Amino acid sequence: MKEVKVGLIGLGFMGSTHWRIYESLPGVKVVALADVDAAKRSGDVSKVVGNIGGGDNSAPLDMTGVAVYEDALELIAKADVDMIDICVPTPKHTEYILAALKAGRHVFSEKPLCRTLEEISVIRDAVRNAGKFFNVGMCVRAWPEYASAKEIVDSGKLGAVKSALFRRLSPSVDGNAWNNWFMCDEMSGGAALDLHTHDTDLVCYFFGNPVSVRSAGVRGLVSDNGVDHIITSYDYADKKFITAEGGWCAPGNVPFEMSFQIICEKGTLKLDASGYHLYWNCGKVETPDTGDASLPTGWHRELKYFTDCVRDNVTPDRYQTPESVFSSLAVVMAEINSVDSKLPVEVKYV
Numbered sequence: 001m002k003e004v005k006v007g008l009i010g011l012g013f014m015g016s017t018h019w020r021i022y023e024s025l026p027g028v029k030v031v032a033l034a035d036v037d038a039a040k041r042s043g044d045v046s047k048v049v050g051n052i053g054g055g056d057n058s059a060p061l062d063m064t065g066v067a068v069y070e071d072a073l074e075l076i077a078k079a080d081v082d083m084i085d086i087c088v089p090t091p092k093h094t095e096y097i098l099a100a101l102k103a104g105r106h107v108f109s110e111k112p113l114c115r116t117l118e119e120i121s122v123i124r125d126a127v128r129n130a131g132k133f134f135n136v137g138m139c140v141r142a143w144p145e146y147a148s149a150k151e152i153v154d155s156g157k158l159g160a161v162k163s164a165l166f167r168r169l170s171p172s173v174d175g176n177a178w179n180n181w182f183m184c185d186e187m188s189g190g191a192a193l194d195l196h197t198h199d200t201d202l203v204c205y206f207f208g209n210p211v212s213v214r215s216a217g218v219r220g221l222v223s224d225n226g227v228d229h230i231i232t233s234y235d236y237a238d239k240k241f242i243t244a245e246g247g248w249c250a251p252g253n254v255p256f257e258m259s260f261q262i263i264c265e266k267g268t269l270k271l272d273a274s275g276y277h278l279y280w281n282c283g284k285v286e287t288p289d290t291g292d293a294s295l296p297t298g299w300h301r302e303l304k305y306f307t308d309c310v311r312d313n314v315t316p317d318r319y320q321t322p323e324s325v326f327s328s329l330a331v332v333m334a335e336i337n338s339v340d341s342k343l344p345v346e347v348k349y350v
């Protein structure tokens with residue numbers, strides 16, 4: 001099997017999660033790493049904390065055979081890699097995406113794609129011109145229960161969707177990250193851009209792009225001035241009622257919640273603390289199949305898929321197109337505008 005050589009930029013919560021997943025995938029190897037933090041460059045991830053999952057960080061990562069850089073641009077210019085995986089704080093995504101595409105690499109970038117609406121069109125043009133594969137870590141599209149629900153809704157066997165609610169509530173991430181960047185609105189965009197973006201993206205993935213959004217939210221409850229909690233209703237031309245809620249205001253000991261309820265004409269799909277079920281209107285309850293248990297999370301599935309595409313030289317189209325990610329990010333930006341204006345906002349798709 002041809003080995004896919006990965007250059008990883010950023011070895012924090014997401015970078016170390018990706019590292020371990022690559023280690024578990026046959027025919028994939030991280031051969032280069034860039035991080036501004038010397039401890040990370042030595043493989044020490046003992047201070048890495050995340051809000052969900054992750055691995056045992058006590059033992060250092062094995063850096064044997066890995067070319068290590070302090071400067072990500074140097075890695076992009078010099079390292080012999082097939083693809084670049086960008087896991088640094090959001091404000092640096094655009095610069096590294098553009099450099100990696102220009103250097104002729106396939107690119108996987110963590111979400112959110114970028115910090116501003118203006119950057120989306122710059123990235124879109126670069127992706128179109130580069131002819132390289134480009135995916136963003138919208139991992140929830142590939143998350144087992146969500147991917148299953150999407151398949152069931154699309155199959156039509158439940159009839160039309162009447163309403164849906166997606167919810168993502170995180171315990172506090174204050175103090176978790178490099179330079180505490182999540183708590184700085186200018187860097188992270190608050191919970192709205194960093195966390196709730198997953199559910200906005202799902203809404204667009206499941207139901208198409210909404211015409212407008214109506215959001216309520218609060219700024220500066222836990223971060224400096226970010227939208228720390230948001231609730232949105234997405235407007236479609238038909239009668240379905242689609243909402244999503246996200247926030248990171250709970251104390252650190254409160255469990256992470258990601259959940260949904262999708263009510264259709266013939267049955268309801270629900271993921272909550274009791275598990276993932278399909279409740280038929282007739283009373284029957286099923287636990288739908290969620291696929292390959294050896295790939296237990298959306299992170300595993302998206303990275304396995306993308307690296308397979310790189311190895312086989314097949315354009316990735318299973319979970320996302322770049323255009324679909326550009327659109328859903330424009331929706332999040334409209335939601336933040338709606339929080340601030342307290343008015344419905346029409347989405348400006350770039």
Ligand SMILES: NC(=O)c1ccc[n+]([C@@H]2O[C@H](COP(=O)([O-])OP(=O)(O)OC[C@H]3O[C@@H](n4cnc5c(N)ncnc54)[C@H](O)[C@@H]3O)[C@@H](O)[C@H]2O)c1
Pocket residue numbers: 009010011012013014015034035036037040048049070071072087088089090092110111112137138139176177178179181194
């Ligand atoms: N898909 C998901 O489920 C998910 C979950 C968490 C975070 N994320 C995203 O992943 C990205 C990283 O978040 P995180 O939680 O891993 O943050 P983190 O703070 O834990 O890690 C960031 C890492 O980047 C390094 N770094 C900072 N600036 C750098 C630079 N210019 N060059 C090289 N290294 C640099 C830091 O030293 C640190 O090791 C963010 O975009 C975040 O939104 C995605």
